[in-house]
Amino acid sequence: xxxxxxxxxxxxxxxxxxxxxxxxxxxxxxxxxxxxxxxxxxxxxxxxxxxxxxxxxxxxxxxxxxxxxxxxxxxxxxxxxxxxxxxxxxxx
Numbered sequence: 001x002x003x004x005x006x007x008x009x010x011x012x013x014x015x016x017x018x019x020x021x022x023x024x025x026x027x028x029x030x031x032x033x034x035x036x037x038x039x040x041x042x043x044x045x046x047x048x049x050x051x052x053x054x055x056x057x058x059x060x061x062x063x064x065x066x067x068x069x070x071x072x073x074x075x076x077x078x079x080x081x082x083x084x085x086x087x088x089x090x091x092x
Contacts, residue, residue, distance in 0.1 A: 057077055
């Protein structure tokens with residue numbers, strides 16, 4: 001296996017690891033449906049504590065799945081990896 005091919009598989013496996021949690025899948029599904037939102041909206045929709053949601057968002061952002069932008073005092077998250085919509089659709 002070539003070095004570049006090996007790196008691609010490693011990166012793909014990291015993406016799949018980041019997706020491998022039910023709360024993260026719910027977050028991504030919700031963000032895709034709403035075209036982005038802030039932490040408070042996610043907390044309310046999923047009825048999950050804010051620190052838990054923030055930790056999941058951090059994992060998704062570190063892995064390049066989400067992007068964020070500030071809107072006043074809020075941070076709005078959006079799915080930035082185009083493959084995610086396809087993966088979520090396959091899982092549904």
